[in-house]
Amino acid sequence: MLDRTVLRDRIKDLIIERILDGTYGPGDRIREMALATELGTSQAPIREAMRDLEAMRFIESVPYKGARVRMVTTAELAETYPVRATLEELAGTMAATHVDPDLLAGLQAELDAMRRCAQAGELHEQLAHDARFHELIVEAAHNSVLLDAWRGLRIEARTLVTVIKSDADLVSIAETHQVILDAVRAGDPAALGRELRGHIEMFAARLFAHAETGAGSES
Incomplete structure (x- = not known):
């Protein structure tokens, strides 16, 4: 059961x-x-x-x-991205000073799982590993207030909506996490924060670009 x-x-x-x-x-x-x-x-x-x-x-x-x-609009969805980008940038700068073998192994395992799911076309499973990859970094910041705020954004569900609305490629989504893992290994707070912010802003840009293309094709 x-x-x-x-x-x-x-x-x-x-x-x-x-x-x-x-x-x-x-x-x-x-x-x-x-x-x-x-x-x-x-x-x-x-x-x-x-x-x-x-x-x-x-x-x-x-x-x-x-x-x-409810109707889940692109505008409503987009409101979460500046908040998430700020939270993850902060988490990255804090987590970079707490990198250890367990964190690196956990992130690599989630990235490997994302790649397998992408190849198999398993959207929900891939995004569960995607969310956990980011959550591991936020957890490594060792700040419970930050972690609660991040979890409150319901990352996995909102990422799912974004991927479907933007018709994003699953393999390319998985691969965008490699540079984040590289930044974690380097242990540079500013670089890790920058990579995480850039990653989230890239998703927001894809969502807006697809929405504008769709609007243009309907006019």
């Missing part, structure tokens, strides 16, 4: 995937009972997943009407 937290996360991922592929459109109601029946589970983990999704602003609760899908 799956751990309740794991089950909740799987349900959450499933709902996000359905929102992004159009199975659940903006304004559609997500019915807890129907999902519980479909997945063969109780309503408790469904309800927990829905609370997480509401906090992430993928859905909204409407009085007397239940939970409905």
Whole structure:
């Protein structure tokens, strides 16, 4: 039997995937009972997943009407990137003084996993390793306030939305992490902070470029 937290996360991922592929459109109601029946589970983990999704602003609760899908706009998504870039730059400058073999091994393992998932086209799995790669660096900063703020951005889910909206190449995404790992090995605080900020800003630029191209093609 799956751990309740794991089950909740799987349900959450499933709902996000359905929102992004159009199975659940903006304004559609997500019915807890129907999902519980479909997945063969109780309503408790469904309800927990829905609370997480509401906090992430993928859905909204409407009085007397239940939970409905929100439109996730490019503009709204883009608001997180300057915040994330600032947090990760700070984390990098702090983590560079705490580099040890365990951190390097952990980062290499996550990068290797990203590469395997990219080759196999396993989007969700790759982005889980992507998020963990960055989380390891933030953890290495040894600042709980910084870590809580970073985790509050729901990095994995927002990265997933960005990748799908920008139609980014999974292999190229994985490879962008090599320069970050090289900077960690070098142990230079300014360089690591700069690489992390540049990495996040690159993602934001891809998102905007794709949005502008899409808008132009529709005009």
